Structures are given as C-alpha cells and as structure tokens.
Amino acid sequence: MSSVSEASQIRDIRQLSINLDRWYVVARSSEVNTQPIGVTLWKQAIVLYRDRNEQIHALEDRCPHRLVKLSHGRAIDSELECAYHAWRFNARGECVAVPYLADNQKLPSCKIRHYPVQEQDGFIWLFPGNAQTKHHESVHPMGVPEWEHLNYIATVSVIHCQAHYSYLIENLMDMYHGHLHQDYQAWAEPSLKDIYEDSDRVDAHYNAQSYYKIDKIWSISQLFFPALRRLHPEPLNVSYIYPHWASTLGKDFKIYCLLCPVNEIETKAYLVHFTSLNAFWRLHKLPVWFRRFVKNSLFGSAQKLLDGLVKQDVLMIEEEQQAYLENPQRRGYELNRVIASVQRLMRNQVEKLK
Numbered sequence: 001m002s003s004v005s006e007a008s009q010i011r012d013i014r015q016l017s018i019n020l021d022r023w024y025v026v027a028r029s030s031e032v033n034t035q036p037i038g039v040t041l042w043k044q045a046i047v048l049y050r051d052r053n054e055q056i057h058a059l060e061d062r063c064p065h066r067l068v069k070l071s072h073g074r075a076i077d078s079e080l081e082c083a084y085h086a087w088r089f090n091a092r093g094e095c096v097a098v099p100y101l102a103d104n105q106k107l108p109s110c111k112i113r114h115y116p117v118q119e120q121d122g123f124i125w126l127f128p129g130n131a132q133t134k135h136h137e138s139v140h141p142m143g144v145p146e147w148e149h150l151n152y153i154a155t156v157s158v159i160h161c162q163a164h165y166s167y168l169i170e171n172l173m174d175m176y177h178g179h180l181h182q183d184y185q186a187w188a189e190p191s192l193k194d195i196y197e198d199s200d201r202v203d204a205h206y207n208a209q210s211y212y213k214i215d216k217i218w219s220i221s222q223l224f225f226p227a228l229r230r231l232h233p234e235p236l237n238v239s240y241i242y243p244h245w246a247s248t249l250g251k252d253f254k255i256y257c258l259l260c261p262v263n264e265i266e267t268k269a270y271l272v273h274f275t276s277l278n279a280f281w282r283l284h285k286l287p288v289w290f291r292r293f294v295k296n297s298l299f300g301s302a303q304k305l306l307d308g309l310v311k312q313d314v315l316m317i318e319e320e321q322q323a324y325l326e327n328p329q330r331r332g333y334e335l336n337r338v339i340a341s342v343q344r345l346m347r348n349q350v351e352k353l354k
C-alpha cells in the first residue's frame with residue numbers, strides 16, 4: 001500500500017483500525033464452557049475454552065497442522081484437542097501431543113498465539129495487543145462493578161451490526177437521537193451542557209427528562225408499563241472510555257456498552273443495563289441470600305426495552321454504513337460537537353501508536 005493511501009485511510013474514520021493495546025470484551029462468561037467457542041476480534045479468529053478448574057484460555061483459532069479451526073475441537077483438562085487429527089495444544093499454544101507420533105518422530109515445534117484473557121463481571125475480557133503493554137498500570141479491563149453488586153438488576157442485549165464501530169459509538173454519544181426511541185420512552189428533551197475530553201475518554205453531559213423514577217418497590221413495573229412513567233429532569237451523562245461506553249440517567253439507571261469490533265464493517269457489542277435498588281434502604285437490611293434471590297429473579301427485567309432500543313439503533317447504524325459504502329466521499333451535516341470529540345479520540349488512540 002502506498003503511503004498516500006495509508007494516510008487517507010487513517011484520515012477516514014470509517015476505515016479506522018482499533019487500538020489493540022486495550023482490553024476488549026469477546027464473550028459473556030456464560031457462553032464459554034468446556035466446549036470451545038470461536039470469536040473474532042478485529043479480524044483475529046480466537047478460540048476460547050474453559051478448563052477443569054474453570055480457568056478461561058484464549059488461543060488463535062487455527063490448527064497449525066491443516067489450518068482448520070480449533071474451535072471445532074474439545075478441551076481436555078487445560079489443553080485443546082483439534083477435531084481433525086487430535087493434535088493437542090496447551091494454554092500457551094504449544095503442541096503437546098500427536099496421537100499417531102511414531103517412536104522416531106519428535107513433536108512438531110509449531111506454536112500458535114495465545115492471548116491474555118480475564119473473566120470479570122460476567123464477561124470475558126481479552127487483550128489482543130502487545131503483551132508488554134498489558135502490565136502498564138493504566139491498561140486494565142474497564143470492568144462493570146454493578147454486575148455483582150446486590151443493589152443492581154442487570155439486563156444484557158447483544159448488538160451485532162454490519163457497520164464500523166465508529167457509527168455505534170457516535171450513536172451512543174449523540175443523545176439527540178432519543179427521537180428514534182419515542183415509543184420506548186427512554187429519555188426526552190436532551191440538551192448538551194458540556195464536554196470533557198482527554199487522551200483516553202470523552203464525557204458528554206446533557207440535561208434531559210427521564211421517564212423513570214425507581215423509588216417505590218412497584219416502580220420496577222415502569223419497565224413493563226409505559227403508562228406508569230412520568231417525566232422529570234435528570235442529568236444524562238455519556239462517556240466514551242476507550243474502547244467502551246458507559247452512561248447514567250439520574251441515579252436509577254446505568255448502561256454500559258462493551259465493544260468487540262470484528263472488522264471495518266462489522267461490530268459486536270454487549271449492552272448491559274442496570275436498574276438501581278439503592279433507594280430501598282430497607283431491602284439492604286435483608287439477608288444476603290434473599291437479596292441475591294431478588295437480584296437473580298429480576299435479571300433481564302428490561303429485556304424488551306433494551307432489545308427494542310438496540311433494534312432501532314442497529315437499523316440506523318447499518319444504513320449509515322451502507323450510505324458510506326455507496327459513496328465514501330459524501331459527508332453528512334453534523335451539529336453535535338460531541339461527534340467531533342469522539343472522532344478525535346478514536347483517531348488519537350490509533351494514530352498515537354504509529
């Protein structure tokens with residue numbers, strides 16, 4: 001590739017690569033068992049499996065023998081056995097057994113890549129970059145502290161869109177698109193107050209009207225019955241904490257979007273919504289087992305709302321991508337200065353590596 005086209009690729013946000021030296025979310029914890037699964041993070045096919053001690057491992061999803069996917073195979077203790085000829089690989093990606101090895105033959109010295117991986121807050125976090133950077137203090141999985149907290153009820157919705165990740169982030173940071181979700185009554189009348197920006201994050205603070213107030217035990221039913229909702233002013237904060245996103249609407253709602261960009265035209269992400277029970281101080285005096293029972297029983301209570309929002313957003317995001325592919329030169333008009341801030345962050349995260 002010539003240096004001219006390289007430079008124009010860097011300038012074009014819709015072709016932008018990702019900063020690999022960050023932790024990404026590649027799966028939910030519940031998706032990974034002893035049966036291996038294949039995932040893709042920025043064009044890298046990766047196999048995840050869980051060993052007998054519940055430890056998660058991540059290897060390149062490519063058997064070095066005949067280059068088929070190792071995710072068709074099975075986990076045996078902490079090793080992964082290929083489905084084709086049963087060669088086995090340890091968690092460091094070294095070939096440790098070939099069942100038909102003759103006495104005069106040595107184990108092949110082939111080795112595949114292994115990835116640093118961590119299971120935290122219900123998700124599998126993977127570091128696809130330079131393993132040395134991993135130990136740098138500022139680089140750690142963002143985490144989702146409310147996941148285990150007994151005062152928060154979680155709902156997870158999967159976003160899988162045929163679009164560059166920048167479209168998703170811009171959608172999540174431009175709260176003026178509440179219009180799209182009118183039938184779900186998520187938030188109303190947003191107005192941008194200010195933006196904070198540094199080399200790792202953008203925080204946009206909006207004033208908005210919220211439909212939800214979780215202050216009575218029956219308030220949770222607002223998630224199911226729109227007629228119970230009443231508008232009242234609340235701060236609406238959205239943050240792009242590269243490469244992920246987090247948002248709060250007043251004190252009662254918190255949402256995260258955990259990203260797994262697949263390639264330039266495909267993005268996977270997990271939208272995690274939390275309803276807070278902080279207002280119910282009496283609940284906090286109850287036994288932990290009961291509080292955990294309440295938390296687990298209400299898991300997914302915002303599923304319909306969240307899936308509905310995702311569907312509407314994905315339709316718009318994919319149309320933006322299509323329009324770009326039809327005519328990459330054509331630019332839309334933009335009025336929200338948050339978009340310029342998030343584009344600057346995305347570019348800086350990738351370009352500072354060069």
Ligand code: FES
Nearest residue numbers: 063065066082085
């Ligand atoms: S292709 Fe994997 S063992 Fe032969």
Ligand SMILES: [Fe+2]
Nearest residue numbers: 177181309313
């Ligand atoms: Fe949306």
